Amino acid sequence: MKILKKGLLLLLLPLLAFTVVHKFYISVTHVGYSNKDKAIQITTRVFLDDMNAVLEERYDIRSNLGTGSESESDQTYLKKYVRTKLVVEINGQQVAYNFLGKEYDMDMVVCYLEIPEIDLSDLKSISVENEILTDLYDEQQNVVHFKIDGKKKSHVLIKSNTKGMLNL
Template sequence: MKSLKKLLPLLLLPLFAFTAVHKYYVSVTHVNYSEKDKAIQITTRLFIDDFDRLLMARYDLDAELATEKESPLADAYIEKYLRTKFLVSIDDRPVEYDFIGKRYDNDVMVCYIEIPEIDLSAIKTVEIENAMLTDLFEEQQNLVHINLKNKKKSFVLVKSRAKGMLNL
């Protein structure tokens, strides 16, 4: 029995060697219309550590997001990056959006975006291009959920296919 107790850890050790921690690279974006504000409102959730790495790799900015030492330049660079990697088109025309800001929720950064003064009844298509973090993480998947005019559609956008469209 004593030899079995000594042998058990040696037998289990190879099993633990194959249980490496797997990191998922994913963001989740919700696109909705606010009747009250007459605006398309977008929230996107990204992992803070992934975005921190991106800001360092792309802009050489040690942002230290969600810490007391967060860079005062962080919001400007987050917005700059979003404007290059997160694009919205309505009826085949690119539209400008307002970056409202961000907040932190545990290990996630939630970014708020708004397209003001939208007459939803006149819109036929909404296209979202979301290539966020695909330039740093090959496995990055960006989930987009659109809910407009009581029509819902979800997309999984990846580096090779970064656009999704909802026909209204």
């Protein structure tokens, strides 16, 4: 019986050694159109600990987003990072967006972006290139949901495919 238990332990031990908790690396971005404001409105949700980690890695700083120690510098680096990693094109042309602000929702940072003065009748296509966190995590998935003028489309973007598009 002892030999059977030892044999079973030897068989199961290698399997147990490789069962670790795997963390998900994901962000979710919603792209919509506001008829009232005549603007493209974008919200991006990213896990706070991942955002702090990428800011620390990329800019060699101690990031304290979402804590009582958050500084103006932390917010500046957040905006800078989002602007370099989230690119929007309208009708094939890259456009600038306004970083309206951010808020915290439990363990997430939610960034609010807007492209003003967009006439829906002139909008033929919109694309989002989202490389947020792909420079830190190879497993990162950035989900982008488009909902404009009754058309919906979703994309799961990964490090090797970072662009999603909606044709209108």
